[in-house]
Amino acid sequence: xxxxKTLIDKIWDAHVVRDQSGEPTLLYIDLHLVHxxxxxxxxxxxRLTSRTVRRPDLTxxxxxxxxxxxxxxxxxxxxxxxxxxxxxxxxxxxxxxxLADVHSRDQGIVHVIGPELGLTLPxxxxxxxxxxxxxxxxxxxxxxxxxxxxxEHVLATQCLLQQRPQTMEVYVxxxxxxxxxxxxxxLGLISRFGTAFGTGYVVEYRGPAIAALSMExxxxxxxxSIEAGARAGLIAPDDKxxxxxxxxxxxxxxxxxxxxxxxxxxxxxxxxxxxxxxxDFDAHTLVPQVTWGTSPGMGxxxxxxxxxxDDFADPVMRRSAELALEYMGLKAGTPMQEIPIDRVFxxxxxxxxxxxLRAAAAVVADHKVAGHVKAxxxxxxxxxxxxxxxxxxxxxxxxxxxxxxxxGCSMCLAMNPDILEPGERCAxxxxxxxxxxQGRDGRTHLxxxxxxxxxxxxxxxxxxxxxx
Amino acid sequence: MEPxxxxxxxVAPIARANIDTDAIIPKQFLKRIERSGFGQFLFYDxxxxxxGATIPDxxxxxxxxxxxxVLVAGPNFGCGSSREHAPWALLDFGFxxxxxxxxxxxxxxxxxxxxxxxxxxxxxxxxxxLTEAEQSPGFTVTVDLAAQTVQSASGHTYEFDIDPYRxxxxxxxxxxxxxxxxxxxxxxxxxxxxxxxxxxxxR
Numbered sequence: 001x002x003x004x005k006t007l008i009d010k011i012w013d014a015h016v017v018r019d020q021s022g023e024p025t026l027l028y029i030d031l032h033l034v035h036x037x038x039x040x041x042x043x044x045x046x047r048l049t050s051r052t053v054r055r056p057d058l059t060x061x062x063x064x065x066x067x068x069x070x071x072x073x074x075x076x077x078x079x080x081x082x083x084x085x086x087x088x089x090x091x092x093x094x095x096x097x098x099l100a101d102v103h104s105r106d107q108g109i110v111h112v113i114g115p116e117l118g119l120t121l122p123x124x125x126x127x128x129x130x131x132x133x134x135x136x137x138x139x140x141x142x143x144x145x146x147x148x149x150x151x152e153h154v155l156a157t158q159c160l161l162q163q164r165p166q167t168m169e170v171y172v173x174x175x176x177x178x179x180x181x182x183x184x185x186x187l188g189l190i191s192r193f194g195t196a197f198g199t200g201y202v203v204e205y206r207g208p209a210i211a212a213l214s215m216e217x218x219x220x221x222x223x224x225s226i227e228a229g230a231r232a233g234l235i236a237p238d239d240k241x242x243x244x245x246x247x248x249x250x251x252x253x254x255x256x257x258x259x260x261x262x263x264x265x266x267x268x269x270x271x272x273x274x275x276x277x278x279x280d281f282d283a284h285t286l287v288p289q290v291t292w293g294t295s296p297g298m299g300x301x302x303x304x305x306x307x308x309x310d311d312f313a314d315p316v317m318r319r320s321a322e323l324a325l326e327y328m329g330l331k332a333g334t335p336m337q338e339i340p341i342d343r344v345f346x347x348x349x350x351x352x353x354x355x356x357l358r359a360a361a362a363v364v365a366d367h368k369v370a371g372h373v374k375a376x377x378x379x380x381x382x383x384x385x386x387x388x389x390x391x392x393x394x395x396x397x398x399x400x401x402x403x404x405x406x407x408g409c410s411m412c413l414a415m416n417p418d419i420l421e422p423g424e425r426c427a428x429x430x431x432x433x434x435x436x437x438q439g440r441d442g443r444t445h446l447x448x449x450x451x452x453x454x455x456x457x458x459x460x461x462x463x464x465x466x467x468x
Numbered sequence: 469m470e471p472x473x474x475x476x477x478x479v480a481p482i483a484r485a486n487i488d489t490d491a492i493i494p495k496q497f498l499k500r501i502e503r504s505g506f507g508q509f510l511f512y513d514x515x516x517x518x519x520g521a522t523i524p525d526x527x528x529x530x531x532x533x534x535x536x537x538v539l540v541a542g543p544n545f546g547c548g549s550s551r552e553h554a555p556w557a558l559l560d561f562g563f564x565x566x567x568x569x570x571x572x573x574x575x576x577x578x579x580x581x582x583x584x585x586x587x588x589x590x591x592x593x594x595x596x597x598l599t600e601a602e603q604s605p606g607f608t609v610t611v612d613l614a615a616q617t618v619q620s621a622s623g624h625t626y627e628f629d630i631d632p633y634r635x636x637x638x639x640x641x642x643x644x645x646x647x648x649x650x651x652x653x654x655x656x657x658x659x660x661x662x663x664x665x666x667x668x669x670x671r
Contacts, residue, residue, distance in 0.1 A: 014664060
């Protein structure tokens, strides 16, 4: 009997092209996702060195980061955004890379469309010039974000030079209480253990609370692994995974799929395999989360208060908390539920999927957005948008006073015209509350879709468990 | 990429934890399609007002810190977005070295691809360097990559660890795509089986 292995080690070992002592491992990449912002310099690098894309058939591109979410029949007003999108289109044509372009039904946020199109599969190594590539780990893939130099490296060689990562088990005990979501789980984990507890590790999420999550909820958890410092986070595939993938466009079909499933079933951590580190978290005690600061780890229970910087022992952390409160315009000791909001953003690669929109719509139904609040819903992809419209969710949002937009990254990073005004405070289902992330001097509070929807109606944060 | 051997320069101290890549280079400047010219936008929201006026108090807008080439900062430096524009902006501004107690993985990796040396030193050393650089504007350090040391103008010497392969690439200014392509036979051999790859139609 061979040595018991973790899931992470199994995927890693299956992708080693070359392993020489004193050198990083040359690792094969099964799927390379490309978008307009982090790829132009990589394609330019190929041109300058007369190199080609080695495997266009393992490469897939879309536009998401800076396209407008308003009427797509109109030209893009920002000339630099337009140039970046035109550049991707030209690069894909020149190098033979398939592109889900602005008007394609397949277009959407790269981490939403990968799974939706069946490009994301268990056991694959998946990279993209985007830190939230960790999302695809929900399918039992080893998926991580890379820089533009590495994008060029993968385009040219279909490989990456990588140090073998350390492995970490994040074991989530128990059952999540009613009214809490996958977003609360990952925010709660990061708030408890910090924004760097996963640095240097690939995380495998395990335990009964993880097994109970739907595929979309698993994507939300894996998506924010990077906010815990981990480049990748993954979950072993199971029947839910196969049921989600069966029949998807680029997934193997028919008998081929069933054969693939037999192989996928080996993708679990063997009993007795050891991880380099372990973190335990009890789902029982979870309460809906709201962040109060400018780092995803600066979070609190919705029933709690804004903390006092003096409570932080470490001087650099204390100073960081002071600066965060100053930027956020918050006073220590303020109950979270007394913080008023101006804007609501529901969308992003973290929470822009159909289940997220259903959860938000369930809260919104028969209510109106508070008079002083401007709220928008941005579906993660065209396919999500179509499905939501089929279910009438768009009508629920529109009737309540939400805007209903075209798919893209939108106000998660505000590269397109969806941006906060200085001083505006936003309840956002995205993943980062950094200074200026949603617009200069904009103030971001990270929450789940249901919490964002409830805040839109109340005009301030409320505990969605008691909201009717 | 420019080879790295030794470097001496003025230290800019920014005593904050979790300095993210959105702070290093805000997203409105990611729309360029070149690698160059990002230095003018480094720490933009900290250096300039919304209307583009210089914020005189900010460290990098003050003499002699505006000539700094070594950045010292708090833990988890470079967290957030994978944007390589962050090391491009640091390098273009003039920084060759960053010193912090810890880094986010992707940023750390991106630095090496661009000849920027990210050095990890323990908290105590960082606290000393931050204090000295704040109290003595123009305070310098000398980094010796071969010896793996940081020598400060106040006479302290700090040793640091670095992965030997990364060290070799920095010293040689090597293009790792070229190195990987030398292993073409290994890649082709792997592709014969590639157990999890599922090619899709391209046209």
